[in-house]
Amino acid sequence: MTTKHDDIIEAAKILLWEKGYDATSPRAIQELSNAGQGSFYHHFKTKKDLAAKTMEVVVDERIAEFDEIFGESGPVKERIKRFLLEPRDVLKGCRIGRMVWDSAIGEDDLRRPIQKFFQHLQSQMVAALEQALAAGEIETDIPPEQIATMVIASIQGALTLGRAMQDPAWYDRTIQGAVALVDSVIKPCR
Amino acid sequence: MTTKHDDIIEAAKILLWEKGYDATSPRAIQELSNAGQGSFYHHFKTKKDLAAKTMEVVVDERIAEFDEIFGESGPVKERIKRFLLEPRDVLKGCRIGRMVWDSAIGEDDLRRPIQKFFQHLQSQMVAALEQALAAGEIETDIPPEQIATMVIASIQGALTLGRAMQDPAWYDRTIQGAVALVDSVIKPCR
DNA sequence: GTCTATACCTTGATAGAC
């Protein structure tokens, strides 16, 4: 490490996940990263600027993780199930999805990476489903866009319920339900 | 109106929905309700106290709305679809679900009404599904608890996506997908 | 690039008059 730039981003990643944008102060970030006021405002114009840059990093990390899990070969159905069943920190929630209800989402710079994330997930799943359909590997009555969006929404909703009830069992039930639904709605062609 | 108590609650309902707990200040509530500091702290011990009491009101309202929509007679499948297709203010989100990512959720008094809401929805849907199963009206391979939780989570997730993308089309796609899945997974027995 | 000191505003709450 040559500058405090990365330490500050690292601290912001932790605090934004834990507390969200509104409840995270520049001071708290400075303390966690052992950086002074000077370093903070030398590297980042404002709190919003730091948050936006932090979210870009977080989104790129999560996209890489998704590609790792979803990208491996195998039947589409298995790939979607792997994504649904990926282990998650239920009580903390989605590092990206939780930002949606923060005032952060009102700012273009903060919203852009968040949108990039969901758009990526959607495109990848839709593409995989359409390819399998074209290849005659699967059959389904539901449009790929709807299946993909539903899968993403299930996870976000499952995390919301798990956190609301302070009980991962609610998350698990939702995910199990989603897996079962995907299973019954995507039919292998032989 | 004889006291400002209700005006303050009313203002809190608006601001908590719009901005969440962290981003809503006692002062903003006072201004919106035309109440002074004195009235505010006469009727409510703290900001947290007001928020808890406001959420109790909001939850009771939403539960009544749900009972209205879901409670009417008809096949379970139709009742669930009515709930899914109930019109919603997509960009503002769920008045209750959005609180889950606020620091509010850490406080017992605030969490309690939120949990009451999701618990009510779940119990009602599970009961309706089990009754229909027992009566031999429907058949399904997925446990009622999973179907119910999935339905609730779909809506929460759909709202998260709609808001993240700033585009109700994402909400609509999710809901359409959920309706289609419910449709294909709950089979009428004749 | 990093630090400390400082400034200014908002927040959440209290005091006390009416």
Add this chain to the structure above:
DNA sequence: GTCTATCAAGGTATAGAC
């Protein structure tokens, strides 16, 4: 019950030395 005045603490940002 309602109001205005006030306060300590923290939030966000700037200044200027090193």
